[in-house]
Each structure stands twice: as C-alpha cells, then as structure tokens.
Amino acid sequence: MQILKLGGSVVTYKDEYMSAHTENIERLAKEIAEADSYPLVIVHGGGSFGHPVAKKHKIAEGMVENSQIYGFSATHQAMVKLNEIIVDTLLEAGVPAFAISPSSMLNTKGKRLHELDTGLVKDYIELGMVPVLYGDAVLDSEQSFAILSGDQLIAKLSNDLGADRVIFGSDVDGIFTNNPKLNPDAELIEKVSVGNIEANVGDTTHTDVTGGMLGKLSEAAEAVKGGAGVIMVNAFEAGRVKAALRGEKVIGTLLTL
Amino acid sequence: MQILKLGGSVVTYKDEYMSAHTENIERLAKEIAEADSYPLVIVHGGGSFGHPVAKKHKIAEGMVENSQIYGFSATHQAMVKLNEIIVDTLLEAGVPAFAISPSSMLNTKGKRLHELDTGLVKDYIELGMVPVLYGDAVLDSEQSFAILSGDQLIAKLSNDLGADRVIFGSDVDGIFTNNPKLNPDAELIEKVSVGNIEANVGDTTHTDVTGGMLGKLSEAAEAVKGGAGVIMVNAFEAGRVKAALRGEKVIGTLLTL
Numbered sequence: 001m002q003i004l005k006l007g008g009s010v011v012t013y014k015d016e017y018m019s020a021h022t023e024n025i026e027r028l029a030k031e032i033a034e035a036d037s038y039p040l041v042i043v044h045g046g047g048s049f050g051h052p053v054a055k056k057h058k059i060a061e062g063m064v065e066n067s068q069i070y071g072f073s074a075t076h077q078a079m080v081k082l083n084e085i086i087v088d089t090l091l092e093a094g095v096p097a098f099a100i101s102p103s104s105m106l107n108t109k110g111k112r113l114h115e116l117d118t119g120l121v122k123d124y125i126e127l128g129m130v131p132v133l134y135g136d137a138v139l140d141s142e143q144s145f146a147i148l149s150g151d152q153l154i155a156k157l158s159n160d161l162g163a164d165r166v167i168f169g170s171d172v173d174g175i176f177t178n179n180p181k182l183n184p185d186a187e188l189i190e191k192v193s194v195g196n197i198e199a200n201v202g203d204t205t206h207t208d209v210t211g212g213m214l215g216k217l218s219e220a221a222e223a224v225k226g227g228a229g230v231i232m233v234n235a236f237e238a239g240r241v242k243a244a245l246r247g248e249k250v251i252g253t254l255l256t257l
Numbered sequence: 258m259q260i261l262k263l264g265g266s267v268v269t270y271k272d273e274y275m276s277a278h279t280e281n282i283e284r285l286a287k288e289i290a291e292a293d294s295y296p297l298v299i300v301h302g303g304g305s306f307g308h309p310v311a312k313k314h315k316i317a318e319g320m321v322e323n324s325q326i327y328g329f330s331a332t333h334q335a336m337v338k339l340n341e342i343i344v345d346t347l348l349e350a351g352v353p354a355f356a357i358s359p360s361s362m363l364n365t366k367g368k369r370l371h372e373l374d375t376g377l378v379k380d381y382i383e384l385g386m387v388p389v390l391y392g393d394a395v396l397d398s399e400q401s402f403a404i405l406s407g408d409q410l411i412a413k414l415s416n417d418l419g420a421d422r423v424i425f426g427s428d429v430d431g432i433f434t435n436n437p438k439l440n441p442d443a444e445l446i447e448k449v450s451v452g453n454i455e456a457n458v459g460d461t462t463h464t465d466v467t468g469g470m471l472g473k474l475s476e477a478a479e480a481v482k483g484g485a486g487v488i489m490v491n492a493f494e495a496g497r498v499k500a501a502l503r504g505e506k507v508i509g510t511l512l513t514l
Contacts, residue, residue: 069386073348073355080341080356084334091330098330099337101358107377117374120364123396129326139380 001039001125002245003154003163003228004032007170008047008135010235011086018049018078020085028169028241029086029093032130035245039125041157042090042097042132043150049082050075050135054147060111062143072145075137076103087132098129102136108148109141118160125161133157151215155222163228167244168220169235174253175217191254194221220255230255258296258382259422259502260411260485261289265304265392266428267492268343275306275335277342285426285498286343286350289387292502296382298414299347299354299389300407306339307332307392311404317368319400329402332394333360344389355386359393365405366398375417382418390414408476416483423485424501425477426492431510432474448511451478477512487512 006028013019032040046054054060057071083099090097106116124131135150151168158166176186194217224230233240233252243250263285270276289297303311311317314328340356347354363373381388390410397403408425415423433443451474481487490497490509500507 063384066385069353069355069384070348073344073353073386076356077341077344077348080337084337084341087330087334091327091334096326096330098326098360099333099358101356101361103355104358104361104377107380120361120396123364127320127326127396127401128323129330139377139384144384 001041001161001163002037003041003043003158003166004241004245005150005154005166005168006042006044006086006235007168008045008049008051009171010169011044012047012049012082014048016048017052018081020049020082022085022089024236025086025089026093027238028235029089029095031239031242032090032245033094035242037245037247038128038130040130040245041121041125041161041163042086042130043154043157044083044086044132044134045150046079046082046135049078050137050147053078054137059137059145060147062140063145068145072137075147079134079136083132083134090130090132096129097132098124100124100131100133102133102148102153103138106148107139107141108146110143111140111146113148113152113156114141116156118157121157122161149215149219151219155219155226158223158228159226163223165229165231165247166220166223167241168216168230168232169241170232171234171236173234173237173251174232188251189253191256193256194224195257224255224257258298258418258420259294259424260298260300260415260420261498261502262407262411262423262425263299263301263343263492264425264427265302265306265308267426268301269304269306269339271305273305274309275338277306277339279342279346281493282343282346283350284495285492286346286352288496288499289347289502290350290352292499294502294504295385295387297387297502298378298382298418298420299343299387300411300414301340301343301389301391302407303336303339303392306335307394307404310335311394316394316402317404319397320402325402329394332404336391336393340389340391347387347389353386354389355381357381357388357390359390359405359410360395363405364396364398365403367400368397368403370405370409370413371398373413375414378414379418406472406476408473412476412479412483415480415485420480420485422504423477423480423487424498425473425487425489426498427489428491428493430491430494430508431489445508446510448513450513451481452514481512481514
C-alpha cells in the first residue's frame with residue numbers, strides 16, 4: 001500500500017485566495033491513473049483554500065471566543081471545496097477515488113491525533129477504492145478545535161495501515177542543502193537520515209498553519225520509523241509522481257532511518 | 258436537543274438534475290437562525306443530487322460489478338455538493354453549522370446502520386455547533402455499499418443522542434387520509450399512532466431510492482418509540498419550520514406511540 005501526499009503548493013495557487021491549480025490536478029490525476037499502482041491512499045494539503053481561512057480565524061490555536069466556531073466551520077468548508085475538485089478530477093481520469101472527511105472521523109488532543117479508527121479507511125481500500133483525505137479543521141479535546149495537518153494524518157495512516165511507501169509531492173525536487181528558492185548554490189540531498197534531519201533543513205518560503213517543512217519532516221520521520229519507504233519528489237515536474245508510484249528511480253530525496 | 262430533517266423535495270428541484278432550491282434553503286436558513294432553538298442537528302435528503310446518480314449506478318442494491326465503485330463515489334460527491342450549499346447558506350444566516358460526512362464515520366450491514374459512534378456528533382453539539390448530516394452512499398459489510406437514508410440516520414441519532422423532538426420538513430402539510438397531490442378530498446391527519454400507521458398512508462408521488470413515505474414513517478416510528486416527539490410539517494410554507502423549532506402550535510402531523 002502506498003500513500004501519496006499532494007502538497008497545497010501543488011494543488012492550489014498559493015498566492016491566490018481559493019484558487020485550485022486545475023492544470024496540475026488534471027495532470028496528476030492522469031499520472032496516478034497511468035501508474036495503476038494500487039492500493040493507494042491520497043492526502044492533500046490546504047494551500048490557498050484552508051490556510052488563509054484558518055489563519056484569519058486563528059483556528060490552529062484553538063477556541064478563545066465562541067464566534068470562532070464560524071471560522072472553524074468555514075475552514076472545513078474551504079477544504080471540502082478543494083477536495084471536491086480533486087476527487088471529481090480523479091474520478092474523471094479513471095481513479096476510483098472516494099472523499100473522506102477527517103473531521104467526521106477523528107479528533108485531536110493538544111493538536112495531536114487522538115481518536116482515529118482507521119478501519120473505515122481500510123474498508124474503502126479493500127473495496128478497491130482510493131480514499132482521498134486532507135488536512136482539516138477538527139475537534140480537539142483540549143482546545144475545542146485545531147488544525148490537523150495532512151502530514152500528521154499520513155504518519156498515522158502509514159503506521160496503522162502498514163504503508164510500504166509514502167510519496168510526498170511538493171513544489172521542490174526534495175530536500176536541499178539550503179533553500180533552493182533563495183540560494184542558487186543549494187544542492188539536492190538524495191538520501192537523508194531522519195535522525196539528523198533538522199540540522200540539514202532550512203525553512204520553506206511559505207510558512208503555513210501546520211508547521212512548514214520542519215513539521216512535515218518530523219511527521220515523515222514517523223512513517224520512516226514505522227517501516228515505510230519515504231520519498232519527496234517534485235510534483236510540478238511531469239512524470240515524477242507517476243515514476244515514484246511505480247517504484248522507479250526518480251529525482252528526489254529518500255528518507256532513511 | 259432537536260433534529261430537523263429537510264427533505265430532498267424541499268432543498269432541491271426534484272425534477273431538475275442537481276438543482277438546489279436555493280430560495281427555500283435561504284428562507285429555511287433564516288427561519289432556523291431566527292428560531293434560535295439549540296441544540297440542534299440537521300439532516301437533509303438527496304433530492305435531485307443523490308437519487309438520480311444512485312439510481313443510475315444501482316448503488317442501493319450493492320455491488321454487482323467493480324465498475325460501480327465510480328458511481329458509488331459519484332453519488333457521495335453529489336451529496337457533498339448539496340451539503341456544501343446548505344452549510345454555506347446556514348453559516349451566512351448565522352447558524353453555526355458544521356458539515357458531517359456520514360460515509361466517513363459509519364457503515365451499514367444489509368442496508369441497516371451497523372457501526373456508528375455518535376460521540377463525535379455529540380462533541381460538535383457540545384461545542385455549540387449544528388452538525389449537518391445527510392443521506393449518503395456508504396460502505397456496507399454485506400453488499401459492499403448501500404444507500405443510507407437520512408431518515409434511518411435520524412432514527413439512530415434521535416435515540417443515541419436522546420432527542421426531545423424530531424421535525425420532518427417535507428413538501429406536504431403532513432400525513433393525509435390519502436395522497437393530497439392526487440386526491441382533492443384528502444384530509445390532514447393531525448395526530449397518528451405509529452402503531453397502525455401503515456394502514457393510514459398511501460404512497461408518495463415521488464418514489465426514491467430510500468423507500469418513500471412508508472420507509473420514512475417506519476424510521477420516524479423508531480424515534481417516537483425512543484421517546485422523541487415527532488412532527489411532520491410543510492417546509493415549503495414560510496414560518497412552519499420556525500414555529501415547529503420553537504415548539505409552537507403548527508399545522509402538521511404529530512406522531513404518537
């Protein structure tokens with residue numbers, strides 16, 4: 001079983017409010033269909049849908065005043081809209097996708113995944129379907145609500161479902177010696193140990209409500225420790241996701257123990 | 258706690274494919290906001306969104322061939338679209354609605370609700386929110402998938418959450434001595450015992466994939482037996498839903514033991 005993450009920077013125009021990157025989504029849907037590598041679970045990020053709404057209403061920090069519940073719901077609604085576009089496009093491309101709403105099936109405790117029965121996700125997979133989940137605004141038993149990142153969800157799914165490989169698709173080739181968008185001398189690291197990962201990584205150009213690159217890597221490290229092969233690839237480059245899904249050699253960064 | 262059902266004939270134009278009755282939805286959202294009667298759970302039907310897709314792909318009867326999984330997913334997608342419109346409209350009207358996806362939290366066994374932990378729904382209510390659920394295409398442990406009617410969901414929620422009152426909003430004033438759309442002499446029954454209900458009820462003009470009026474009534478009977486006051490009102494008539502939510506006397510049919 002493989003898990004594919006489609007980062008928010010891949011499926012949306014990050015600088016345009018609630019703007020889906022339909023061109024990327026359509027191309028990726030075709031690549032996923034052509035790869036024909038099932039079983040598969042897809043998790044996508046929020047990009048310009050979930051993040052700006054969550055930020056505006058300070059959802060990640062939990063409930064301070066009652067009026068935030070409208071913003072909490074609006075954050076989820078934004079993610080539903082993005083998920084709808086992605087699932088519809090996958091279905092059209094011939095991928096048997098099925099939309100799963102994280103806030104309807106789990107909660108967090110102090111921003112960490114608390115109660116999640118992955119049995120239902122497993123049932124969809126066993127039926128031959130591709131569950132499509134996402135980072136979401138969810139109930140939190142300590143702070144009323146929180147933002148659950150797609151990456152945290154992936155770590156849990158990977159370990160619970162025993163994923164063989166997790167593919168993180170983003171807008172860069174992988175992990176660099178420095179931020180490639182700011183430093184032309186930055187070099188791609190082809191293989192990196194999750195043990196000393198923090199020393200090797202700068203910050204991403206876009207900060208988000210779920211913790212940026214460092215947060216992503218610490219979640220990815222959990223999947224590695226659980227036994228999954230984890231690779232980060234550039235989902236903007238045609239063919240990379242397809243090759244990764246097929247287990248072919250591809251430009252990217254492999255995370256090891 | 259009250260549960261409000263908004264029938265598919267109320268929130269959609271039943272004869273126009275995937276056409277939301279935005280005028281009704283907006284008016285009802287305002288009535289619900291003005292009624293200010295919380296805690297509240299809303300469940301809506303499928304109308305011209307879920308039903309035609311489910312029918313086309315024969316989802317209610319379960320999986321016969323693999324290709325149906327696309328239709329199964331498409332049925333859910335149709336319901337997500339309708340739910341999105343309803344929740345967005347409720348939020349705009351000032352109702353703290355939150356979208357809950359039944360297929361992400363439950364399954365059925367032989368078309369009957371099987372595994373559903375209503376704890377999460379309860380948590381949304383306790384946070385001051387109004388969970389908005391719907392009839393959905395769901396996993397079924399015997400026939401792979403099935404259609405769960407909003408009415409069956411209501412019976413379960415009513416009993417699990419201990420609802421005081423369940424209000425069924427449809428396109429007729431209540432239960433008649435005969436089909437009021439076909440027989441001008443049909444009279445409204447103001448109070449009817451669920452014990453001998455089948456003898457009193459004809460069939461509805463629109464059959465749907467979830468069992469029509471008889472199915473609706475047998476589910477409603479479960480809620481009555483569980484201790485809820487159940488009333489059927491005409492949600493097309495301005496003010497009826499608002500009055501019912503407030504517990505005021507309103508034209509309709511009261512179901513009793």
